[in-house]
Amino acid sequence: xxxIIVVKNILDANDRIAEENRKLFDNEKIYVLNLMSSxxxxxxxxxxxxxxxxxxxxxxxxxxxxxxxxxxxxxxAKLGVPVVQINxxxxxxxxxxxxxxxxxxxxxxxxxxxxxxxxxNLVCPAEFKIGENAKVMVLSTPEGADKPAKYPLMFQQSEAxxxxxxxxxxxxxxxxxxxxxxxxTINRNLxxxxxxxxxxxxLNDWYGWLSDRIESFQTK
Amino acid sequence: xxxIIVVKNILDANDRIAEENRKLFDNEKIYVLNLMSSxxxxxxxxxxxxxxxxxxxxxxxxxxxxxxxxxxxxxxAKLGVPVVQINxxxxxxxxxxxxxxxxxxxxxxxxxxxxxxxxxNLVCPAEFKIGENAKVMVLSTPEGADKPAKYPLMFQQSEAxxxxxxxxxxxxxxxxxxxxxxxxTINRNLxxxxxxxxxxxxLNDWYGWLSDRIESFQTK
Numbered sequence: 001x002x003x004i005i006v007v008k009n010i011l012d013a014n015d016r017i018a019e020e021n022r023k024l025f026d027n028e029k030i031y032v033l034n035l036m037s038s039x040x041x042x043x044x045x046x047x048x049x050x051x052x053x054x055x056x057x058x059x060x061x062x063x064x065x066x067x068x069x070x071x072x073x074x075x076x077a078k079l080g081v082p083v084v085q086i087n088x089x090x091x092x093x094x095x096x097x098x099x100x101x102x103x104x105x106x107x108x109x110x111x112x113x114x115x116x117x118x119x120x121n122l123v124c125p126a127e128f129k130i131g132e133n134a135k136v137m138v139l140s141t142p143e144g145a146d147k148p149a150k151y152p153l154m155f156q157q158s159e160a161x162x163x164x165x166x167x168x169x170x171x172x173x174x175x176x177x178x179x180x181x182x183x184x185t186i187n188r189n190l191x192x193x194x195x196x197x198x199x200x201x202x203l204n205d206w207y208g209w210l211s212d213r214i215e216s217f218q219t220k
Numbered sequence: 221x222x223x224i225i226v227v228k229n230i231l232d233a234n235d236r237i238a239e240e241n242r243k244l245f246d247n248e249k250i251y252v253l254n255l256m257s258s259x260x261x262x263x264x265x266x267x268x269x270x271x272x273x274x275x276x277x278x279x280x281x282x283x284x285x286x287x288x289x290x291x292x293x294x295x296x297a298k299l300g301v302p303v304v305q306i307n308x309x310x311x312x313x314x315x316x317x318x319x320x321x322x323x324x325x326x327x328x329x330x331x332x333x334x335x336x337x338x339x340x341n342l343v344c345p346a347e348f349k350i351g352e353n354a355k356v357m358v359l360s361t362p363e364g365a366d367k368p369a370k371y372p373l374m375f376q377q378s379e380a381x382x383x384x385x386x387x388x389x390x391x392x393x394x395x396x397x398x399x400x401x402x403x404x405t406i407n408r409n410l411x412x413x414x415x416x417x418x419x420x421x422x423l424n425d426w427y428g429w430l431s432d433r434i435e436s437f438q439t440k
Contacts, residue, residue, distance in 0.1 A: 039258045039342045039371060040363025067343065069369050090373065092312065092343035120370070121343055122259045123287065123312035142362040142385065143260025149289050150340070151259060153310065165362065171391050 014128055017096035021103070021131025028108045031214040032116065034130050036154055037138035038147075039120030042164040044072045045197035046138060047115055051079045053207045058112040058214060063102050065094035065119050072117065082106045093125040094118050113214055122147065126154040133217060134158075140165040142172045145179035152186050160191045162206060167196040234348055237316030241323070241351025248328045251434045252336065254350050256374060257358035258367075259340030262384040264292045265417035266358060267335055271299045273427045278332040278434060283322050285314035285339050292337065302326045313345040314338050333434055342367065346374040353437060354378075360385040362392045365399035372406050380411045382426060387416040 025032050037043050044064075051060055062083040064073040073085035084105035086098050099116060106114070116132065118125040126135070137158040139147055142165060148155045155161065161183055163176070176194070183190055191209060195202035245252050257263050264284075271280055282303040284293040293305035304325035306318050319336060326334070336352065338345040346355070357378040359367055362385060368375045375381065381403055383396070396414070403410055411429060415422035 038260065038340070038363075039367055040360075066370055068372065071366055071369065092341070119343065120258070121312070121341060123339065123341055124344065140260075140362060142360060142388065143258075146291055147259055149291065150286055152288065168362065168388065168391055171388055 018129035034132035041140040148182035238349035254352035261360040368402035
């Protein structure tokens with residue numbers, strides 16, 4: 001009778017694939033962001049602004065994760081950077097294997113920065129590594145300041161928190177001090193940016209932080 | 221050697237528990253709503269407004285689903301209705317079993333309407349029945365009109381779509397016609413309400429729809 005092998009922990013299996021992705025990225029000196037948020041918080045707008053600001057300095061590629069459709073990839077393609085659309089077919093997050101299957105669509109020798117935009121979901125994406133250098137999350141002001149306390153894992157796992165849609169602050173009940181305090185209570189190393197992808201307010205600090213991270217990775 | 225039973229489909233197991241919940245609710249003539257949305261779309265505000273408007277007419281109970289904490293249950297308790305907080309401990313949705321375990325916290329003989337507020341997540345909650353009469357979803361205008369096309373399952377599974385935060389329409393890029401058209405393409409029977417839980421605009425239609433549903437259920 002042949003031995004039955006049971007993969008007990010799907011997260012263990014994912015970690016191994018994410019590590020293989022990471023080796024590929026290391027070989028090519030590619031800095032990889034895993035960008036996460038609730039639906040509609042502004043991930044794609046942030047990717048657009050970041051490409052516009054940094055594409056003369058770095059060669060950028062994008063992987064778009066969506067349950068279905070390719071609307072976001074079409075937005076990114078207009079900016080002239082290579083982009084691959086992952087359709088998860090119902091799954092609530094992207095994982096290491098989906099990234100691995102997307103990679104043949106991008107010439108990795110021509111990329112310094114790879115941005116993977118996750119499925120809009122404040123819960124599940126934080127559980128799955130994809131081979132990233134950093135997880136970065138977006139929280140938008142209309143979502144409310146109670147989100148760190150209610151969805152702690154993503155705040156704990158992220159290196160940077162981008163608080164987007166500050167142009168709406170006069171019209172929504174968002175307690176910025178509470179949001180930042182609660183986020184830092186969960187993760188005291190979290191770097192926080194207050195931005196508007198609509199007006200571009202506050203984005204220069206984000207570009208500076210990201211550039212520093214890319215350059216210290218490439219020269220190490 | 222004893223026989224090994226494998227539950228192949230976790231959704232099948234959940235369906236059976238949801239059906240048992242449903243029988244309990246039927247015995248007591250309790251109309252049950254499963255309320256779903258992205259984080260911060262306004263589910264708890266909608267529950268508050270609905271209780272204020274209908275609590276003289278119906279005996280209302282609430283089950284709050286959150287990964288952790290009890291902030292929403294505390295908001296609801298202030299309105300003087302029975303409320304139970306489910307903490308999913310990381311899980312991205314509530315399921316039939318969590319509802320079953322919450323029920324001893326509410327005197328079912330004293331309830332006409334039970335509202336279960338799901339974890340904020342536009343993906344996973346739509347996959348799990350809890351024994352509800354109707355799934356109802358909230359979409360808020362800052363999330364954008366592309367959500368039906370990107371997260372179709374929840375729109376397909378819901379009987380009503382409440383488009384909340386219409387007070388923000390002057391300040392956000394939200395194409396109401398596109399949102400409604402795309403939602404109706406996925407689910408042509410979807411009843412759509414345009415409301416603001418902040419200003420109470422549009423809520424009377426929702427109260428009327430819900431009252432009709434409760435009464436036709438109780439008299440059948």
